[in-house]
Amino acid sequence: MNCLAFAAALGALPLAAAAQAPIITTPGAPPALPLVAPFSTAANGAPPAPWRLITLPKLPRHTRYEVAAVDGVRALKMESDGGYANLLHPLAADTGATPALRWRWRVDAHPAGADLTRKSGDDVPARLCVLFDLPLDWLAAGDRLKVRLGRLLFDRDLPAASICYVWDARLPAGTWLANAYTDRVQMLVLRSAASGHAEGTWQSESRDLRADFARAFAHEAQAAAGRPVKIAAIGVAADADNTGGRALAWIGDVALGAGAQ
Numbered sequence: 323m324n325c326l327a328f329a330a331a332l333g334a335l336p337l338a339a340a341a342q343a344p345i346i347t348t349p350g351a352p353p354a355l356p357l358v359a360p361f362s363t364a365a366n367g368a369p370p371a372p373w374r375l376i377t378l379p380k381l382p383r384h385t386r387y388e389v390a391a392v393d394g395v396r397a398l399k400m401e402s403d404g405g406y407a408n409l410l411h412p413l414a415a416d417t418g419a420t421p422a423l424r425w426r427w428r429v430d431a432h433p434a435g436a437d438l439t440r441k442s443g444d445d446v447p448a449r450l451c452v453l454f455d456l457p458l459d460w461l462a463a464g465d466r467l468k469v470r471l472g473r474l475l476f477d478r479d480l481p482a483a484s485i486c487y488v489w490d491a492r493l494p495a496g497t498w499l500a501n502a503y504t505d506r507v508q509m510l511v512l513r514s515a516a517s518g519h520a521e522g523t524w525q526s527e528s529r530d531l532r533a534d535f536a537r538a539f540a541h542e543a544q545a546a547a548g549r550p551v552k553i554a555a556i557g558v559a560a561d562a563d564n565t566g567g568r569a570l571a572w573i574g575d576v577a578l579g580a581g582a583q
Contacts, residue, residue: 358577374411403562403568404566408558416551422530430522446559450486451486451558452486486508492516494514
């Protein structure tokens with residue numbers, strides 16, 4: 323399923339009510355709670371709030387998400403058998419205060435026939451997306467029209483820009499490309515079987531969202547003139563509905579913070 327549907331699903335969440343604002347601490351105070359609810363703290367198999375499952379009812383099969391133990395740690399299991407669904411976490415954050423994004427993940431099964439360059443092959447075993455809330459006057463005229471049309475057809479809260487970090491089978495790691503359905507979703511292949519990243523191995527990621535946003539959306543970054551970019555949500559997904567294959571992946575706790583650690 324395409325990333326536009328992923329972004330459109332944002333409107334299914336009452337972001338203003340559900341967003342988890344950054345917590346400010348004072349000297350001597352207890353440690354602040356993490357901005358993104360960690361999967362490892364889930365009391366049972368269900369992902370912790372405010373992570374929420376977003377599905378498309380018209381699809382007969384949905385990706386299954388469950389917190390379980392693997393390699394001695396608790397992580398989110400993402401499994402799809404020809405299905406599609408997303409897990410979305412609303413946020414009240416920005417790239418000024420929290421530009422560093424970190425997580426661990428592993429892939430155990432790639433959907434056969436997946437090809438991110440084609441709509442018919444737009445499936446991945448693991449994807450982590452950052453959905454940005456941009457003023458429309460930061461966008462070029464043509465892109466403003468695209469977003470307005472998308473909000474009219476899909477949902478008024480459709481984000482103006484998203485970056486999706488993916489684990490692919492065919493494209494080399496380091497490849498940037500637009501989603502096959504919309505260039506308002508830019509994808510970066512971080513891990514790939516084509517680059518020797520084997521199934522069943524954990525990989526750790528650390529991304530500078532300011533740098534990635536500037537690379538993915540140069541016009542908007544220039545319009546921002548150094549101002550922070552609002553982050554509306556983070557989402558994770560595995561999908562195999564276009565190919566009808568099977569995808570299996572794990573993702574550990576996702577951390578959004580002030581800088582590299």
